[in-house]
Amino acid sequence: MDLRQYTKQDVAGKKVLLRLDLDVEVNEQGQVDEFHDLRLERSVTTIKELLDFGAVKIILCGHRGRPQAGYNQDLSLSPVKSRLEFLLNKLGVQEKINLINDVSALPESAPGRLVMLENLRFWPGEKNNDRNFALELGRWGEVYVNDAFGNSHRSDASMLAIAKILPAYAGLSLINEIKELTRWLDNLPRPYAAILGGAKIETKIPLIKQLLTRADAILIGGALANTMLAARGINVGQSLVEEEYFSIAKTFTDAKIFLPIDAVLSDGSVSDINSVDSEDFIGDIGPRTAALFKQKIAAARAILWNGPMGKFEDARYQAGTRDIVAAITQSQAKTVSGGGDTLDVLTKLNVIDKFSFVSVGGGAMLTFLAGESMPGLEALVIHTSH
Secondary structure: OEEEOHHHHHOOOEEEEEEOOOOOOOOOOOOOOOOOOOHHHHHHHHHHHHOOOOOEEEEOOOOOOOOOOOOHHHHHHHHHHHHHHHHHOOOOOOOOEEEEEEOOOOOHOOOOOOOEEOOOOHHHHHOOOOOHHHHHHOOOOEEEEEEOHHHOOOOOOOOOHHHHHOOOEHHHHHHHHHHHHHHHOOOOOOOOEEEEOOOOHHHHHHHHHHHHHHHOOEOOHHHHHHHHHHHHOOOOOOOOOHHHHHHHOOOOOOOOOOOOOEEOOOOEEEEEEEOOOOOOOEEEEOOHHHHHHHHHHHHEEEEEEEOOOOOOOHHHHHHHHHHHHHHHOOOOOOEEEEEEHHHHHHHOOOHHHOEEEEEEOOOHHOOOOOOOOHHHHHOOOOOOOO
C-alpha cells in the first residue's frame, strides 16, 4: 500500500490539520497516565516533525469514547491535551496546546502554534462522514495529515470526507503501522498461532475467517470464547455473550480452533467448561486451558495476540492472561499484538518491548490483518495513471 507522505515543502509555512488517535483512558484522578498513553507517545513524533518542518500552526483533532451528540465533560479531550503537553515537553517542545470547544469558531481567534479541537464525536457530522462538517474542519488547515491508524478502518468525516477537501497525507506513526503489519503478513513463518480474547466478536469475525486459511492454531478466550461456547450449546451461566452472533459463531468448527476446557468462576473456583452453573459466570480461563494454550504457543514461530483471556481489570481473573503473556514473551517467535485492552495489559505488565511489534490499533489492526477495507487509508493511496 503506497500512501502519500508529506515532505517539508508540503507543510512549511502552512496550517496543518492533524488527525490523531486520542481515544485513550483516563485514571480515577481524571488524568491520562503512563499506563494509557502509548498512542499519544507515538503521535508526538509526528507533531515534532511537523513543527521542525516549519508548520505555522498544527490543529490537533480526534475523538475519545462514544459520546452522544453534544458536549460531555467526562469525554472531553482536556486530559489528553495535558498529557500531550507533557510528552512534547520531553521532546523539547514547550508549546502549550490551546483547546477549542467549538469547531465552528473562527480559526483566527485561536492563538498559538498548537491548537486542539474538542472531541469530534460531540458533533454528529463526524460519525456520519458529513461533508459540511468536513468543510468546517477544513477551514482550520491548509494541509491534512492522518496519523490515526487506530481509527482508519472507519468512514468518519475526519478520516474520509476531509481527505477530499484538503491535500491529504499519512503521518509517521500511521506509516510505521502499515510498514510493520505488512512486513508481518509478508513474512509469516510456520507454525503460526493466533490468540484472541476480549469481546467484540463482530470485529474479529473477518480475521478468524482469514486465520482459518493461514494459522495453524487459533486459541480463543475471554468473552469471545463465551459466545462461541454458548453457540455450541455449552452453558456459560451469566457470562458475557453476544447472542446476535451465535449463527456465525456456530460455523467456526475447524479443528485448529481451540476453546477453553476449564474456567475460573465468580467465586474463584475452577470448573470444567461443561459444568458451569446457570447462576455463575466465567471470569478467566482455567489452568488446564492455560496449559493447552501455552503448549501451542511454545510450538509456534509466529504469534498474534489480541484481547485478554478474562476480566483482567479484576485481580481475581488475571492469571490466565498473565500465563499467556509470559508464554509469548518467553518464546523465540515473531510476535505482534495490539488493541486498547491489550495495550493496557502490556503496559501494566511492562512487556511492550518484548514483542516484535505492538500496534496501537485494535479493530483497525484486526481489519488490516484480515485484508478488509480501510477507508482512512484508501483516502491516502497514491493512484498511478496508466
